[in-house]
Amino acid sequence: xxxxxxxxxxxxxxxxxxxxxTTTVNLAQALALTGERVLVVDLDPxxxxxxxxxxxxxTVTGSVAELIRDRSFPTxxxxxxxxxxxxxxxxxxxxxxxxELVGMTNGxxxxxxxxRGLEANYSVILIDTPPTFGPLMNSSLNSARKLIxxxxxxxxxMMGIRELLTExxxxxxxxxxxxxxLGFLLTLVDQTRIADExxxxxxxxxxxxxxxxxxxxxxxxxxxxxFGRTIFHHxxxxxxxxxxxxxxxxxxxxxxxxxxxxxxxxxEPRLSLVEGxxxx
Numbered sequence: 001x002x003x004x005x006x007x008x009x010x011x012x013x014x015x016x017x018x019x020x021x022t023t024t025v026n027l028a029q030a031l032a033l034t035g036e037r038v039l040v041v042d043l044d045p046x047x048x049x050x051x052x053x054x055x056x057x058x059t060v061t062g063s064v065a066e067l068i069r070d071r072s073f074p075t076x077x078x079x080x081x082x083x084x085x086x087x088x089x090x091x092x093x094x095x096x097x098x099x100e101l102v103g104m105t106n107g108x109x110x111x112x113x114x115x116r117g118l119e120a121n122y123s124v125i126l127i128d129t130p131p132t133f134g135p136l137m138n139s140s141l142n143s144a145r146k147l148i149x150x151x152x153x154x155x156x157x158m159m160g161i162r163e164l165l166t167e168x169x170x171x172x173x174x175x176x177x178x179x180x181x182l183g184f185l186l187t188l189v190d191q192t193r194i195a196d197e198x199x200x201x202x203x204x205x206x207x208x209x210x211x212x213x214x215x216x217x218x219x220x221x222x223x224x225x226x227f228g229r230t231i232f233h234h235x236x237x238x239x240x241x242x243x244x245x246x247x248x249x250x251x252x253x254x255x256x257x258x259x260x261x262x263x264x265x266x267x268e269p270r271l272s273l274v275e276g277x278x279x280x
Contacts, residue, residue, distance in 0.1 A: 004036055004123040004124055004252060004255050004256070005123055006119040006120065006122070006123070007123065007124050007125070007145060007146060007255055008115055008119065008124075008125045008127070008143055008144050008145045008146070009124065009125070009126050009127070009144060009145070009146045009147070009148055009182060009251075010126075010127040010129055010140040010141060010143065010144035010146075010147050010148070011023050011024045011027075011126060011127065011128055011129060011147075011148045011149075011150065012127075012129045012137070012140060012141070012144075012147055012148075012149060012164065013129075013131070013149050013150055013151065013160070013161075013164060014131060014132055014133050014137065014160055014163070014164055015131065015152075015156070015159070015160045016131035017131075017152065018150045018151060018152040018187055018188075019150045019152060019185075019187035019188060019215060020128060020129060020131070020150050021044070021048045021049045021052060021128050021225075022052075022187070022215075022221055022225075023148065023150050023185060023187065023215070023244075023247075024040060024049050024126050024127075024128040025040065025049055025052040025053060025128075025225075025230055026221070026230050026231050026232070026240070026241075026244040027126065027148075027244055027247055027248055027251065028040045028085055028124075028126050028230075029085060029230040029231075029232050029233075029244075030232070030244045030245045030247065030248035031123075031124055031248045031251070031252070032082075032083070032084035032085040033084070033232065033245070033248075034248055034249070034252065035084075036084070036123040036124050036252075037084060037121070037122050037123050037124075038084060038085045038086070038122060038123070038124045038125070038126065039079070039085075039086045039087070039088065039118065039121075039122045039124070039125045039126070040053065040085065040086070040087045040088070040125075040126050040127075040128065041064060041087075041088045041111075041115065041125060041126070041127045041128070041143075042064060042087065042088065042089050042090035042128050043064060043090060043094070043111070043127055043128060043129055043130060043136050043139065043140050044090055044094075044128055044129065044130040044131070044136075045090060045091070045092050045093075045094040045095035045098070045130065045136075046090075046092075046130075047060075047089065047090045047091055047092070047094075048128070048225065049087075049090070049128040050087065050089035050090055050091070051225065051228060052224070052225040052228065052229075052230070053080075053082075053085075053087050053228070053230070054228035054229065055080055055087060055089050055228075056228075057089075057091050057092070060089045060091050061077075062077040062078040063078055063088065063089045063090055063091050063093065063094070064078060064088050064089065064090050064094060064111070065090070065091065065093040065094040065096075065097045066078060067088065067110075067111070067114050068094075068097055068101070068107075068110045068111055068114075068139070069097050069100065069104075071110070075114055075117065075118065086122075094136070098134060098135050098136050101135035101136075101139070102135060107135065107139075108135055108138045108139050108142055108175075109139075109142055109175065110139070111139040111140070111142070111143050112139070112142045112143040112176075115143045127140045127143060127144060133163075133167060137167070138167075138171065141167065141168060141171040141176065141179060142171060142175050142176050144176075144179060145178055145179065145180070146179075146180055146181070146182040146255075147168065147179065147180070147181045147182060148182050148183055148185055148251075149161065149164065149181060149183070149184045149185065150185045150187045150215075151184055151185065151186055151187065151198070151202060152186075152187050152188040152198075153186055153187070153188050153189045153190065153192075153194065153195035153198045153199070153217075154188070154194065154198070158198070158201055158202070158205070161184075161205075165181075168181070181209055182251070182254055182255070183209055183210065183211040183250075183251075183254060184202055184206050184209055184210045184211065185210075185211045185213070185214075185215065185247070186198070186199055186202065186210070186211070186214045186215065187214075187215040188215070188216075188217045189214045189215060189216045189217060190216070190217045199214070211247065211250055212250060213243065213246045213247040213250050214243070215240070215243045215244070215247070216239050216240070216243055218238060218239045218240040218243075220234060220235035220238040220239075220240050220241075221238075221240035223235075224240075231244060232244075
């Protein structure tokens with residue numbers, strides 16, 4: 001039974017290489033394994049989340065681009081269904097649609113209207129955002145109720161976070177007053193001194209807004225997308241799987257507003273890729 005209700009979360013950071021797609025895909029699968037009904041919306045024209053969930057870009061017939069561009073396009077025609085985890089894919093067509101958004105009436109609100117119509121069907125909707133500011137990023141921020149901000153454990157980690165938060169404030173004051181940061185997530189964590197410094201710096205700046213869970217650098221997490229699999233398909237007993245299941249539990253705890261929640265780890269989950277995917 002679902003513990004959550006109607007939550008839209010954007011996984012956002014305009015800095016590339018911080019683990020946005022890895023977090024979106026694997027957090028979504030972890031939440032699905034805990035009984036949540038989850039929808040992933042790929043809002044990056046590269047379509048990495050789409051491919052990471054096993055859907056080949058050249059097989060996509062309906063995508064988020066059509067949902068934004070054509071108000072008459074049926075929403076269900078863009079949803080690829082799976083076991084507890086559905087997907088609205090992205091293809092390179094989305095890059096063209098982003099350029100067209102500037103001239104569209106209420107262009108940056110179109111995705112929000114589509115997703116509001118789907119909220120009743122899912123306990124959690126996760127949006128994988130592009131690694132740059134622009135109409136697509138604004139569309140995701142207008143659609144979301146909460147933000148997860150991945151921050152990699154590197155020298156440049158803190159650069160750009162203030163810029164992102166400034167953008168969030170502008171969106172909040174203009175079009176989406178309910179937008180809030182759910183948490184900052186440390187990713188690519190290793191045993192180096194710089195990783196410790198980034199962790200302490202992030203906690204010093206944002207305190208309890210930093211997730212207790214950390215995503216450790218893990219070769220299995222890096223391998224999984226090449227096979228079109230989540231970490232739970234590829235290596236369910238790896239450190240990466242443990243990290244993302246723990247994160248899912250913490251996300252549920254924060255969304256429910258509870259101080260204490262069970263942190264059971266998964267073992268031998270029953271899995272299926274989204275329809276149309278491959279699992280070779």
